[in-house]
Amino acid sequence: MLSIALSLSLCIAPAPQDGPDFLTEVWPIFEARCIECHGPRKHKGKLRLDTREGLFGEGAEYPPVVPGNLEESDLWELVNLPADDPDLMPADGDPLEAKELDLLKRWIEAGAPWEQPEVHLPEPNPLAVPTLTDEQRAARDAALARLADKGVYARRVAADLDVVEVSLALGRKSVGDAELAWLAGLEPALVWLDLSGTSVGDSGVKALAGFKALRRLNLARTAVTDAGLEGLAALPELTSLNLYGTAVTDQGLEPLAHLAKLRRLYVWGTGVSAEGARRLQEKLTGLVINRGGTLGPPPAPAGPINESCPVSGKPVDAAVTSAYRGRIVAFCCKDCKAKFDADPESFAEKLPPSEEPTNETCPVSGKPVDPAVTSSYRGRVVAFCCKDCKAKFDADPESFAEKLSSPLVPVNSRCPVSGKPIDPTQSVTYKGRTIGFCCAKCKAAFEADPTKFADAIDKDQ
Ligand code: HEC
Structure with missing residues (x-):
């Protein structure tokens, strides 16, 4: 939506003879090094570098860029400060390289010709999870042992990761706010929490504010209301929130506007209106809201899911991809792609775990799935229609595996509304x-x- 709004205001300055091209040479520097702090999502120092007004600071005392005048350009001064100066930009990572500085210099000197760029914000990396100190690991292991004693599903997400997932869903209505005290000790480690179908309510959900590492939270069919959701504004890493079948309304969505990494929100069967969903979507770039009805679960992210090649282990080339079980997998080269395509299953373990179910029908019964009932299988999340089917699958996943291929890659090449390419x-x-x-x-x-x-x-x- 953003890129459309921006391209509508497309505006082209006369091209100078000798300066570098803005879109292909200058903008990539801003996009790679500045936009995360000075773009659509964050405006550090009240500055945006993705708009004409922001960049040229019309009427500002210290405009970031004064075309043709290096000395008066605040941006130029800030990227050239000594390495130990706290005002040096970019505020994180290495200073700009000599080559990049030279491009900026020649661009400003040539009159700083500008065109509206399209802004692509990086997706949060699902694997960027915290590692724990020895003390935190000890507290985590004590909590896992305690939960196991109570028959609660709780375990490390993967053998080589410190973080854990917990499901209290099997306890159904016998699990309420008081039982959340069992999670003590998991504060820095808990990334996925399933409370669906329990009687957890507002005070329990507010208490989750201490679990800062939470990425995926399932509150489907719980007693949570608008008041409880305020606590979630304190969870900066939250990417997926399921509120299916709760009494939440538009008002409850307001605090969620602080969750910059939120990508999936399920509000089917709640009091959330189309208008309320749209308002939140406008504030959060990249958020997919599922309001249910005829529209099934949201599609898998369209970009590649992995950063290293599952065959060679090298960094991927995002242009070399295959679709595999509803997700897009990237490779370092054509050869690795060919090897993967010939026998994908043998490399599946090397792919990052998916955070969302990729199937819509239960591989055991063939009925529509309840997104709250899931297992992880070969790096992806599989959903079932009910706990019984989940148990059957868990006992022998291989025998149901072939029912799982349902690629979530679009079936059409032209937009059914406009006829343009998709x-x-x-x-x-x-x-x-x-x-x-x-x-x-x-x-x-x-x-x-x-x-x-x-x-x-x-x-x-
Ligand atoms: C990690 C976040 C971050 C990144 C990345 C970053 N900045 Fe900043 N920038 C800030 C913050 C914070 C301030 C406000 C500093 C202050 O007010 O003391 C700021 C202030 C500025 C200002 C001054 C705004 C004003 O008028 O006060 C300019 C110009 C600027 N940045 C340019 C850049 C450029 C150019 C890049 C990329 C090469 C960049 N920044 C990358 C965080 C960042």
Whole structure:
């Protein structure tokens, strides 16, 4: 949505003879080194470098860039400060390289020609989880032992990671706010917590504010209301929140606007309105909100899920990819892709764990899944229709594995609303298939009345 709004205001300054090109040479420096703090999501020092007004600071006392005048350009001064100066920009990482400084210098001297760039914010890395100190590990292990005694599902997410996942869902209504005290000792380690179907309410949810590492929280069918959600604003890493079947309303979503990393929000069967969902979506770039109805679970992220090649272990080239079990996998080179394609299962273990279920029908019963009932299997999250099916699957996953291939890659190449080529990040799941759109506006038009466009999709395949 953002890139559309920005490209509408596209504005091209006359190209000078000798300066570097803004979009291809200068903007990549800002995008790589400055935009996380001075872009759409954060405005450190009240400065945005992705807009004309921000960059040229019209009317400001110290404009960041004064075209043609290096000395008057505050930005130039700040990127050239000595390495130990606290005001040096960028505020994190290494100073800009000589080559980058030279490009900036020549660009400002040539009159700083500007065009509206498209802003791509980096996705949070799902594997960037904390490591613990020895003391924290001891507290974690004591808590895991205590939970195991009580029959609670609690374990490390992966053998080589310090972090843990806990599900209290099996305890159903016998688990309430008081039982959350069992989690003491897991504060820095708990990344996934499933409380679905329990009787946990507002005071329990507020108490979760101490679990700062939480990424994925399932509160489906709990007693939480708007008041409890205030506590979640204190969870900076939260990427997925399931509120399915709770009494939450639009008002409860307001504190969630602080969760810059939130990517998935499930509000099916709640009091959240389309308008309330849209308001939150406007504040949080990259958030997918599932309001249910005919629209199934949200599609998998359209970018590659991995940063290192599952075959060679080297950094990936994002242009060399395969679709595998509903996720996009990137490789370092064509050769590795070919090896993977020939026998994907043997490399599946090397892929990062997925955080969201990728299947919509239960691999055991064939019925629609309850996103709250999941197991992890070969690095992905598998959902089931009920606990019984989950138990059958857990006992012998291999015998159900082939039912799991349901790629969430769009089935269509042209937008069913506009007829233009699709942007795979703009998609919804409709009747078990992933449908792509050219832009967020067309996606919204489809969601408002999918039947109107169904013919166009069938023609495209
Ligand atoms: C990690 C966050 C971070 C990054 C990355 C970063 N900045 Fe900053 N920047 C800040 C903060 C914080 C301030 C406010 C400092 C203050 O007010 O004391 C600031 C202030 C500025 C200012 C002065 C704004 C004003 O008018 O007071 C400029 C210009 C600036 N940054 C440019 C850049 C450029 C150019 C880059 C990339 C090369 C960059 N920054 C990268 C955090 C960052």
